[in-house]
Amino acid sequence: MTLRLFDTATREVRDFRPLRAGEVSVYVCGLTVQSEPHVGHVRSGVNFDVLRRWLEVRGFAVSFIRNVTDIDDKILAKAAAAGRPWYAHAQLMHRQLTAAYASLNVEPPTYEPAATGHVPEMLELIEDLIGRGHAYAAEDGSGDVYFDVRSWPAYGELTRQGIDDMEAAADADPRGKRDPRDFALWKGHKPGEPLTASWPSPWGRGRPGWHIECSAMAGKYLGDAFDIHGGGFDLRFPHHENEQAQSRAAGRDFASYWMHNAWITTAGEKMSKSLGNTLSIPAILEEFRGIDLRYYLVAAHYRSHVEFSFEALAEAAAGFARVEHFLERAAATGSLDLPASLLDVLPDAFVAAMDDDLGTSTAVGVLHDAVREGNKALAAGDAAAARVHGVAVRAMLAVLGLDPADEAWPKPSGDAGLTAAVDVLVAGLLEERAAARAAKDFAAADAIRDRIKAAGIEVTDTPDGATWTIA
Known part of the structure; x- marks a missing residue:
C-alpha cells in the first residue's frame, strides 16, 4: 500500500514520496502564545500528532519540528493588559500550551524552537532577500523591511490568487511600502514598546515579522527542502503563502507537501479569542477526560470542520467507554x-483508511467493528478470538494516541475512579440491552433499563447509541 496525502498546493490527494528514503521531515506552525489554549488551538496538535504516529508505524524516522511564536504584536498587547513583562506572559502561556498538549497525549516534537531564539537566522534570511532584489528597507525612517511581492512572479501560487485580487497586508504601516500587499519582514522599534522586545539589526533596533520566523526556523532544522509543512486552514493565507514566497525567493525549495487541518467552530463560526467563543482546555477537562476529548477530535477527518458541542463530546465519551x-x-x-x-x-x-489521507473517521469505524466482533466472541465463549480482536483494537488505539494503557493517560483515582468504574459497568449493561433489542427481546431490554434506572441513572437513546447521566 502507498500512503497518500492531500496536498493543499496541488489540491489533490497524491502519493507521498519523501525526499530521503526512510526519513520524513515535518514542520508544523505552532501557536502564538498570547492566551491560554482552547480546543480550537489544540486540534492542529492532535491531528499532526496522528500523522507523526502513522508515519512512524509505516517505518519512517520522523524529524518533527513545531515552533512557538513568542514575540508578536498581540503578545505585547496581552502582556500590557495583564500587567506583566511580555516575555513572562509568553512563557506563562507557553507552559499552559505544553500542559494542554500533554493532557491530550500529544507527543513532544523532536524540537520546539522559539522565535526569540532565532533572530540571527532571520536577519541572515532578510539580508539574502534584499541582496537578491526581493526585499527592501522602507525609506520613511521606520526601520521596517518589506518583501516585494511584485518581484516574485509566483507570489500567490499556494492559494491560487492574483496579486491584484489580494487585500493590503495589515501587518505594518503602509506608508513605507512600494505596494500595499508587501508584507513586513522586520518591524522597527516604536516609541512606547518595551526595549526588551527589540534586537539590533542593520536597519536599526526592531523585531521580526511573523512570516520570516517560520521560514528561518524550518530552514535551520530541516534544511532548504523538507517533506511536509502543516498547520491550521486559517494559516494558508497570508502566513503560508508568504512563507513559501520568501523562502523560494531566497533559493530554498521549502515544503514538498502542504497539509492543513480544518477549524473547530461554535455556532458556525471559527473558534477564536476575538469572537469570545473559546473553550479552554482546563475548563473542558473539569468535565471530561483528556482521552475522551482526543477521541472526539480524532474521530473526525482532519480536513473536516467540527461544530463543537458538549452534547457531541458526551456522546463521544460514551462511545469510547464502550x-x-x-x-x-x-x-x-x-x-x-x-x-x-x-x-x-x-x-x-x-x-x-489511514493510508488514504489519514482517514481517521473511517479508521474509527473499523475500530468499532472490531469491538463488536470481539464482544460477539466473548458472548460465544471464544476467549482466543476475543483476544485477537482485543490486540487489534489496542493497536488501532495506539496509532490514534488513544490506548488506555498508555502511561501518558492518568489512572483514575478517588471520585474520578468511581465515575470511570460506573461508566464501564453501565456501558456493559447498555451493550446487553442493545443486544436484547436487536434480538427483539424487548422484555429483557426493558428489564435492563429498569435496573439501570433503579440505580439512579437516566438512559437516553441517540442515533449513535445510548448515553447515560446521573438522574
Whole structure:
C-alpha cells in the first residue's frame, strides 16, 4: 500500500514520496502564545500528532519540528493588559500550551524552537532577500523591511490568487511600502514598546515579522527542502503563502507537501479569542477526560470542520467507554500485549483508511467493528478470538494516541475512579440491552433499563447509541 496525502498546493490527494528514503521531515506552525489554549488551538496538535504516529508505524524516522511564536504584536498587547513583562506572559502561556498538549497525549516534537531564539537566522534570511532584489528597507525612517511581492512572479501560487485580487497586508504601516500587499519582514522599534522586545539589526533596533520566523526556523532544522509543512486552514493565507514566497525567493525549495487541518467552530463560526467563543482546555477537562476529548477530535477527518458541542463530546465519551469496556473484558481472558510492529496486527481496512489521507473517521469505524466482533466472541465463549480482536483494537488505539494503557493517560483515582468504574459497568449493561433489542427481546431490554434506572441513572437513546447521566 502507498500512503497518500492531500496536498493543499496541488489540491489533490497524491502519493507521498519523501525526499530521503526512510526519513520524513515535518514542520508544523505552532501557536502564538498570547492566551491560554482552547480546543480550537489544540486540534492542529492532535491531528499532526496522528500523522507523526502513522508515519512512524509505516517505518519512517520522523524529524518533527513545531515552533512557538513568542514575540508578536498581540503578545505585547496581552502582556500590557495583564500587567506583566511580555516575555513572562509568553512563557506563562507557553507552559499552559505544553500542559494542554500533554493532557491530550500529544507527543513532544523532536524540537520546539522559539522565535526569540532565532533572530540571527532571520536577519541572515532578510539580508539574502534584499541582496537578491526581493526585499527592501522602507525609506520613511521606520526601520521596517518589506518583501516585494511584485518581484516574485509566483507570489500567490499556494492559494491560487492574483496579486491584484489580494487585500493590503495589515501587518505594518503602509506608508513605507512600494505596494500595499508587501508584507513586513522586520518591524522597527516604536516609541512606547518595551526595549526588551527589540534586537539590533542593520536597519536599526526592531523585531521580526511573523512570516520570516517560520521560514528561518524550518530552514535551520530541516534544511532548504523538507517533506511536509502543516498547520491550521486559517494559516494558508497570508502566513503560508508568504512563507513559501520568501523562502523560494531566497533559493530554498521549502515544503514538498502542504497539509492543513480544518477549524473547530461554535455556532458556525471559527473558534477564536476575538469572537469570545473559546473553550479552554482546563475548563473542558473539569468535565471530561483528556482521552475522551482526543477521541472526539480524532474521530473526525482532519480536513473536516467540527461544530463543537458538549452534547457531541458526551456522546463521544460514551462511545469510547464502550471500547474501554470491551478491552477490560478481553484482557480478563489473557494478555493483550502489542507486538513490536503494529502493522502485524492492524486490520487491513484500518491501514487502508489511514493510508488514504489519514482517514481517521473511517479508521474509527473499523475500530468499532472490531469491538463488536470481539464482544460477539466473548458472548460465544471464544476467549482466543476475543483476544485477537482485543490486540487489534489496542493497536488501532495506539496509532490514534488513544490506548488506555498508555502511561501518558492518568489512572483514575478517588471520585474520578468511581465515575470511570460506573461508566464501564453501565456501558456493559447498555451493550446487553442493545443486544436484547436487536434480538427483539424487548422484555429483557426493558428489564435492563429498569435496573439501570433503579440505580439512579437516566438512559437516553441517540442515533449513535445510548448515553447515560446521573438522574
